[in-house]
Amino acid sequence: MSKNLCVDCEQPCSVNRIATELFDENGNVIDDDVYRCEDCEEKVMSKKEYNGWTNYATWRVQLEFFSGHDDREWKSPEEMKHSVLWDIKCDNPVTESFANVFINNANFEEIYDAWLAEHVDHMLEAEDAEGVL
Numbered sequence: 457m458s459k460n461l462c463v464d465c466e467q468p469c470s471v472n473r474i475a476t477e478l479f480d481e482n483g484n485v486i487d488d489d490v491y492r493c494e495d496c497e498e499k500v501m502s503k504k505e506y507n508g509w510t511n512y513a514t515w516r517v518q519l520e521f522f523s524g525h526d527d528r529e530w531k532s533p534e535e536m537k538h539s540v541l542w543d544i545k546c547d548n549p550v551t552e553s554f555a556n557v558f559i560n561n562a563n564f565e566e567i568y569d570a571w572l573a574e575h576v577d578h579m580l581e582a583e584d585a586e587g588v589l
């Protein structure tokens with residue numbers, strides 16, 4: 457597909473386009489050199505559900521910051537959110553405020569619950585492994 461076409465509506469979008477990535481159902485990047493027009497990006501952003509998550513922001517935040525990162529223990533959704541807000545700090549206040557809006561759209565309760573379920577699984581697996589020794 458031409459890189460100048462929107463990945464969703466396939467209309468030309470050489471000016472008002474947003475760089476995006478295509479993922480498979482496991483969250484692996486299939487193509488990171490694609491674009492979506494502003495209209496379609498808005499639709500994606502406002503979608504009620506995305507890949508089984510509350511919305512696109514929730515899915516994206518858990519994918520970028522928490523999925524597969526089992527090196528930290530989280531005590532609350534608030535702690536996770538603080539960590540993300542800290543990570544996206546940057547020198548440009550406008551950029552940072554845009555990023556903040558995105559982060560505020562994410563459902564950290566949902567991200568925390570998912571992390572907790574995975575964490576408990578890992579703990580049980582670790583216990584099983586110890587039992588064998």
Ligand SMILES: [Zn+2]
Binds near residue numbers: 462492493494496497
């Ligand atoms: Zn489009």
